Amino acid sequence: MSTTTDHVATVPATAAVRPTDQSARRRRKGHRSYATGAWNALALALAAVFGFPIFWMLITSFKTSADINQLVPQFWPHHPTLGSFREVLGDPIFRQDLANTFVITLVAVAISVVIGFFGAMAIARFRFAGRRVFVFAVLIVQMIPLLALTIPMSLLLDRFHLKNSLVGIIIAYLMFTMPYTIWTLRTFIANIPKELDEAAMVDGCTRFQTFYRIILPLVGPGLIATSVYGWILAWNEFVLANTLLLDNSKQTSMIYLLVFQSSPTHGADYGGLMAAAVLTSLPVVVLFVLFQSRISAGLTSGAVKG
Amino acid sequence: MTATDTGAPALGSGPARRSRRRRRPGRSGRLPYLLILPAVLVLLVVVVWPLFKIVQLSLQKQESGKFALFHSGASSPFAGLANFRTVLSDSTFWAVVGRTAAFTAINVVLSLLIGIGIAVLLNRVSKWARLTLIAVLLFVWAVPTTVSTQVFYWLFSNQLGAVNYLLDLIPGVHMQGHDWFADPHQGLAVITAVVVWGAVPLLAISLHAGIGQIPKEIIEAARCDGATPWQTFRQVTLPVLAPLLVILTTLSVIWDFGVFNQIWFMRTGHPEPGYQTVGIYMYSTGVGSSHYNVGATIGVLMMLGLVGIMIFYIRQLFRIGDAE
Amino acid sequence: MKRTVAGAIVLAATLAMTATGCSSSKSSGSDTSGKGSALSTNGAGKTITVWLQSDAQKGWPDVVSQATQRFEKATGAKVNVQWQQWSNYTTKLDSTFAGSSGVPDVVELGNTQTSSYIAAGAFTDLTSSKGQFENSATWLQGLTESGTSADGKLMAVPYYAGSRVVIYRKDLWTKAGVTTAPTTLDELTADLDKVKAANASDPRFSAFYMPGKYWYGAMSFVYGAGGKIASQSNGKWTGELESAQAQQGLTQWQALATKYSVGGTTKDESDQDPIMALGHTGAILGNGWEVGAVTDKKTGNPALAADLATFPMPGTAAGKYTPSFLGGSDLAVPAKAPNAGLGAAWVKYFTDTASQTALAKFAIPNTTSLLSVYEGQAQANQSTGEAAKNTWFVPNTPNWANVESGNILQNMLESIATGKSSVADAAKAADTQIAKTLNAS
Known part of the structure; x- marks a missing residue:
């Protein structure tokens, strides 16, 4: 349709013909509930497809070994047992590794978000010599394959006696969480109209007050969203953790999960693996559920941009 | 990119603000440097040195086995571009590159399409359906790739897999004992399924939040103007989502290009030639064999390749930067 | 102008790091080449670190603990066993051996992995202590070969085998x-x-x-x-x-x-x-x-x-x-091990007749002298014991x-x-x- 008809149509719709508009909306609503039903069905179908592997994980973790090792797949735990969970939870190394994962992820994400926020502020709000170099560096860094950096990173931490320590692995994780955070936050900050902080400064706010009072609250949802993404990356990281953390008591849950794989003398323990995987994923799911409403609510209410 | 939306000073801003701006002519003294200082320090420590190290390794002669590494490279002679010549003249490498490009493209396109589709869908369904689907997506997102890959491997197993079992129930379909991994194309399709499965939640949920930002009135108005849903999507939704889509595409390309865990665990640590993408190739010919010089060379090439793919994006980014 | 300054800082920092890299590499280069070690019994106040694969954790943890107890009693040292997984194990070993911290005193390796580490000078030469390891004269030939360097030095001790x-x-x-x-x-x-x-x-x-x-x-x-x-x-x-x-x-x-x-x-x-x-x-x-x-x-x-x-x-x-x-595992003492002598002593206890007799319940022990014990455990062991007499091994x-x-x-x-x-x-x-x-x- 052409732009002229667009204009012609818009003017009456917004100006005079309110009642028609209302009734049209009502009519559409009846029509739409049909459509909504269809969309709901589609959403449920998608949930089923996407959820099936999760369902499989869950039922496996409750199955007895005999039910897991069946030629015909068992779609329900016919003899539900908490044996796998009891075994995993009873292992002090599992609890220790989960705690390690938590600490490592929390600190790495927190540092990334703080440092990343400053960095993102700088490139979203200022123009300065070296800005492009910095932006370029942040972008390029994300393209470095982590695998190739494992050994150099290990040697670097070794030099500062930080290998096999949580501090060391946190530093190593900054390698991928921080550039990513800068990159994403930069967009969130750029989306806040500059006029807002300019207005605040006219009103006598200092730079710092502007950050603190204007930008931080507005970018809050962005901060949460970015942290959640970063959290996932760090929580599920495997190669660096496997190389840099040497003691069982310092490992992360991802390394712990390897115990259940088959080894030359033992078969794979799928029940244990799935129970441990469910327990390892649960904290992340809880975190998501806690923040999900905030992310969405924050984003929609903060829709001042337009 | 979005920087331009707000980067250019609004035309209507008052003279007071203008003059204030002029007093600090676009530059803000030391402040931005202070702001980036921590980030620069971290980058210097955690990235520049290791990066320097892999470039150095890629330029040194490949010593037999682990020797060079254990003696910290002191004895490794400078080899110029010999490693690069070796890698680049290997036809296997180019086959791997082609496969990686196709694999990345398919994964990125599929995850984005499904992600957008679900995001749009989430805005049309009833609350309970939305919450159900989001809950499932969140759980999917939370599952580590190491685990999800093993679950998929198991589901697609030729003898014990639920997928073959379920497909076999369809009349006329005989999937009993079908080996999904005998043909690398089918095998990579299964791997694509894991990758897309794991990538969709982030895409769908962020895009859903993005769509939520669009004022309802605009969409209503478009509808009243007689725009079809597709037109509304193209003319209203997509432009608003564009900046977010650019970011998500960038990240997807970077992540899918470097996919490792999914292929590695799906082939139980022994990926056949037909399954080798650049990340796997780097690991099995470089890191895993302790051929760190070759590994570093492939790593450097990987980076260059990725920069090459992204060059248009980067150029656009910097052109906008110039315009600012 | 500012950009060049920033560039110079980056460059200077990098050079400084490289410089430290060179100096430390020289010092570490000298202590890895063919250093021998004698068994030590003086371990009071020390703790040694042992890396074993989780096969032992799941299969024969008691064998590990009894050897450790006897070792601790004899030397006064403590033992810290860290269970390993085969997945990505060599990358972990490489990065650990290339560095200087966190190097364990004993590592387990698959017998097809040992020779590349021996050639790289990653292990302590145990030739002079060979006589102190029980049954070393009757060790399974294939395993012994996998732990021996090209010039005939003993670099790794046979642990267990499978056929x-x-x-x-x-x-x-x-x-x-x-x-x-x-x-x-x-x-x-x-x-x-x-x-x-x-x-x-x-x-x-x-x-x-x-x-x-x-x-x-x-x-x-x-x-x-x-x-x-x-x-x-x-x-x-x-x-x-x-x-x-x-x-x-x-x-x-x-x-x-x-x-x-x-x-x-x-x-x-x-x-x-x-x-x-x-x-x-x-x-x-x-x-x-x-x-x-x-x-x-x-x-x-x-x-x-x-x-x-x-x-x-x-x-x-x-x-x-x-x-x-002939599959199996070897035990080696890394060249950079902080307590090489104690590590070798632990290996001695873990591979002696008492330990290997207990291990024979689960796998083929490292010595032909205990094959009869192994074969007596189960019918399957007679066949594997028989098979162990005629084996092949990868090009060493x-x-x-x-x-x-x-x-x-x-x-x-x-x-x-x-x-x-x-x-x-x-x-x-x-x-x-x-x-x-x-x-x-």
Whole structure:
């Protein structure tokens, strides 16, 4: 349709013909509930497809070994047992590794978000010599394959006696969480109209007050969203953790999960693996559920941009 | 990119603000440097040195086995571009590159399409359906790739897999004992399924939040103007989502290009030639064999390749930067 | 202007780091070359770190703890055992050995991995202490060789071994009319035909489950037919899989993998035990301990315990077995170990007669003098003990590990098993890659 008809149509719709508009909306609503039903069905179908592997994980973790090792797949735990969970939870190394994962992820994400926020502020709000170099560096860094950096990173931490320590692995994780955070936050900050902080400064706010009072609250949802993404990356990281953390008591849950794989003398323990995987994923799911409403609510209410 | 939306000073801003701006002519003294200082320090420590190290390794002669590494490279002679010549003249490498490009493209396109589709869908369904689907997506997102890959491997197993079992129930379909991994194309399709499965939640949920930002009135108005849903999507939704889509595409390309865990665990640590993408190739010919010089060379090439793919994006980014 | 300043800072920082890199590399370079170590008994107040694979954690933790107790009593040192997983293990070892902190005092390695680390100077020379390790005169030859350097120095101590035998379902074979174990390959084939025919109605049934990537299994036939993987002359390696003997062996294996095996063409042997536990498998080729894995109450089916039996893989003629791959693990003391002497002392306790007698319940002990103890444990152990007397081993050269990590043999076998290429073509392609990998400088 052409732009002229667009204009012609818009003017009456917004100006005079309110009642028609209302009734049209009502009519559409009846029509739409049909459509909504269809969309709901589609959403449920998608949930089923996407959820099936999760369902499989869950039922496996409750199955007895005999039910897991069946030629015909068992779609329900016919003899539900908490044996796998009891075994995993009873292992002090599992609890220790989960705690390690938590600490490592929390600190790495927190540092990334703080440092990343400053960095993102700088490139979203200022123009300065070296800005492009910095932006370029942040972008390029994300393209470095982590695998190739494992050994150099290990040697670097070794030099500062930080290998096999949580501090060391946190530093190593900054390698991928921080550039990513800068990159994403930069967009969130750029989306806040500059006029807002300019207005605040006219009103006598200092730079710092502007950050603190204007930008931080507005970018809050962005901060949460970015942290959640970063959290996932760090929580599920495997190669660096496997190389840099040497003691069982310092490992992360991802390394712990390897115990259940088959080894030359033992078969794979799928029940244990799935129970441990469910327990390892649960904290992340809880975190998501806690923040999900905030992310969405924050984003929609903060829709001042337009 | 979005920087331009707000980067250019609004035309209507008052003279007071203008003059204030002029007093600090676009530059803000030391402040931005202070702001980036921590980030620069971290980058210097955690990235520049290791990066320097892999470039150095890629330029040194490949010593037999682990020797060079254990003696910290002191004895490794400078080899110029010999490693690069070796890698680049290997036809296997180019086959791997082609496969990686196709694999990345398919994964990125599929995850984005499904992600957008679900995001749009989430805005049309009833609350309970939305919450159900989001809950499932969140759980999917939370599952580590190491685990999800093993679950998929198991589901697609030729003898014990639920997928073959379920497909076999369809009349006329005989999937009993079908080996999904005998043909690398089918095998990579299964791997694509894991990758897309794991990538969709982030895409769908962020895009859903993005769509939520669009004022309802605009969409209503478009509808009243007689725009079809597709037109509304193209003319209203997509432009608003564009900046977010650019970011998500960038990240997807970077992540899918470097996919490792999914292929590695799906082939139980022994990926056949037909399954080798650049990340796997780097690991099995470089890191895993302790051929760190070759590994570093492939790593450097990987980076260059990725920069090459992204060059248009980067150029656009910097052109906008110039315009600012 | 500012940009150049920033650039200069970056450069300066990098150079400073490189400079420290050079200085430390010199110091570390000198202490890795062929340093010997004597066993130490003076460990009061010290703690040694031992890296063992989780096989011991799951299989024989008591063997570890009793050796540790005796060691702690004798030396006064404490032992900190850290369980390892095989996945990505070499990357972890590489990065640890390349650094200076966190180096353990004892590490376990797969016996095909040791030679590349020995060549790299990663281990302490234990030659002078060899006499102090019990049974060192009767150590299994194959394991000892894997722990010995090219110039004959002892760099790693044999830990345990495994040899592969045929594990079969006696009940299914009897039902098919086979009551005596075959003594030649031809008899085996005839028996498998009967077992296959008796179960023809079961599309999932494997008379002999032989996964397509099972290179330890396939290469046994190559060696059994008089072939080998590679040979060396004048310092140059040549792949030998194209030879007539090797191809004959590969063809024998191909028959097992295609004619009698269902569903395993793209798999390796890692899940053959749970597969056998499902009940649709007549036989597998596996380590003695896999009988335990098939009947494991968690990952297998305990009900099969009475029906499983073993015999060594027959060869072309009666009384001549197809040689078995001698798998196993070695223990080594890293060159950079902070307490090398104590580490070696722990190895002494962990590999002495008392420990190995206890270990013989689970795996083949490291000495021929204890084979009878091992064979007395179970019927399966008689077969594996028998098989352990005629074994083959991979070409003992530092680059061999790269043939493994490059999956050269597995890819060759899979292409044979799936029918993608003929034995001759696959062998030729593999030979080229093997020669390239082994001769790489």
